[in-house]
Amino acid sequence: MLYGVLVDLVPHSKESRELEHRWANNESSFWASGGEWRFVTRAQIEARYARRAEERERGRLGVGFEIRTKAGKPIGSIGINWLQPVHRLAMLGAKIGEPDYWGGGYGTDALLLIVEYAFDWLDVRKVWLMTSSMNARVMRQMEKVGFTLEGRQRQATLAEGVWHDWLAYGLLREEWPGRETLVERLGLRERAQVLYADAESGR
Amino acid sequence: MLSGLLVDLVPFTREWYQEKMYTYWNNESRLWATMGECMPISRASIARIIEERAQGRERGYSGVHFMMRAKDGTIIGSIGLNWIDYHSRCGFLGAWIGEEAYWGGGYGTDALLLVVDYAFRWLDLRRLALGTMALNVRAQRNVEKCGFRLEGRERQTTLVNGEWVDALTYGLLREEWPGREALVEELGLREKAAQRYGEGA
Numbered sequence: 236m237l238y239g240v241l242v243d244l245v246p247h248s249k250e251s252r253e254l255e256h257r258w259a260n261n262e263s264s265f266w267a268s269g270g271e272w273r274f275v276t277r278a279q280i281e282a283r284y285a286r287r288a289e290e291r292e293r294g295r296l297g298v299g300f301e302i303r304t305k306a307g308k309p310i311g312s313i314g315i316n317w318l319q320p321v322h323r324l325a326m327l328g329a330k331i332g333e334p335d336y337w338g339g340g341y342g343t344d345a346l347l348l349i350v351e352y353a354f355d356w357l358d359v360r361k362v363w364l365m366t367s368s369m370n371a372r373v374m375r376q377m378e379k380v381g382f383t384l385e386g387r388q389r390q391a392t393l394a395e396g397v398w399h400d401w402l403a404y405g406l407l408r409e410e411w412p413g414r415e416t417l418v419e420r421l422g423l424r425e426r427a428q429v430l431y432a433d434a435e436s437g438r
Numbered sequence: 439m440l441s442g443l444l445v446d447l448v449p450f451t452r453e454w455y456q457e458k459m460y461t462y463w464n465n466e467s468r469l470w471a472t473m474g475e476c477m478p479i480s481r482a483s484i485a486r487i488i489e490e491r492a493q494g495r496e497r498g499y500s501g502v503h504f505m506m507r508a509k510d511g512t513i514i515g516s517i518g519l520n521w522i523d524y525h526s527r528c529g530f531l532g533a534w535i536g537e538e539a540y541w542g543g544g545y546g547t548d549a550l551l552l553v554v555d556y557a558f559r560w561l562d563l564r565r566l567a568l569g570t571m572a573l574n575v576r577a578q579r580n581v582e583k584c585g586f587r588l589e590g591r592e593r594q595t596t597l598v599n600g601e602w603v604d605a606l607t608y609g610l611l612r613e614e615w616p617g618r619e620a621l622v623e624e625l626g627l628r629e630k631a632a633q634r635y636g637e638g639a
Binding site for chain 1: 475525526528564565567587589590591592593594595596597607609611
């Protein structure tokens with residue numbers, strides 16, 4: 236379990252497995268996939284989990300966490316979708332399934348945790364991820380956290396009749412100032428005080 | 439079969455899988471056909487790959503691959519679409535020239551023109567993408583000549599003989615493609631073929 240300021244990253248619970256069906260079919264999956272608008276059944280989700288487990292057995296490395304707010308609510312998932320052991324390269328993926336929690340810093344806090352975990356525990360030397368050119372929130376987040384825009388695949392995805400680009404972002408270990416520095420710089424602690432003040436005063 | 443000027447693209451044979459794939463995977467060509475990977479492979483692993491490919495096709499795997507055969511009859515490598523995303527009509531290209539004697543002779547360019555033409559005019563794709571490592575100057579020249587644009591430089595993604603090397607990604611949109619015939623002219627492939635195989639070719 237990885238402890239953050241606004242969220243913790245915990246093993247997937249039964250609860251979040253249940254919620255995945257909602258998350259996979261609401262707008263969050265559009266943003267998380269970079270512009271896909273597809274719908275999945277519970278059976279398809281189960282099959283996806285089974286396939287992933289099978290791939291892991293065959294040696295595909297990766298790790299997935301549930302994102303849980305400090306108030307104990309599962310709001311999404313984040314992880315290393317794919318870890319290339321030879322080149323120590325980790326591809327990240329994340330989804331905040333509950334729209335109420337978008338733009339609140341939860342995703343940023345979770346991102347800092349997973350990046351720190353990749354660098355400090357898994358000895359990864361580069362993390363990268365992709366998003367679409369529609370996703371201004373993630374683009375801003377990437378800049379704030381220090382990722383570099385490394386690629387723009389032109390017109391790679393169609394959304395609502397318009398072609399959008401795919402963007403690739405990368406962050407090398409030597410560019411990472413450390414989680415603590417970023418928590419400070421991005422004011423996450425202050426945000427936590429505001430967000431969880433009610434809960435704390437109620438305790 | 440797709441017929442070019444220096445090469446033809448033909449279906450795979452069992453012999454290719456069992457012999458050529460083993461040879462290519464274990465010679466230096468592997469370095470250039472991949473992002474600088476260097477790992478030996480056994481015949482047993484190849485048998486497993488063949489099995490997995492067959493299973494993949496049953497499950498709807500969308501790739502299309504050809505053997506690359508020079509006009510002199512020699513099988514020199516393979517080329518194809520490793521993966522097609524039919525939702526966004528985007529294809530990901532891969533190519534491999536396993537016979538060193540055929541490097542730099544225009545064979546790869548001719549094969550690439552054939553596959554691009556096939557992807558746009560028969561498969562109705564609208565975008566093609568491919569990647570290579572920064573060390574592979576020949577591949578970069580090749581794809582740039584054919585109109586691909588450099589879209590990304592993913593820094594230090596692969597360790598090659600002690601050196602961290604960038605991955606380059608290229609893309610080509612259908613509207614940017616002048617057509618195979620125009621590029622055959624522009625790149626002088628007909629003259630090259632005439633020189634190599636005689637005017638009758």
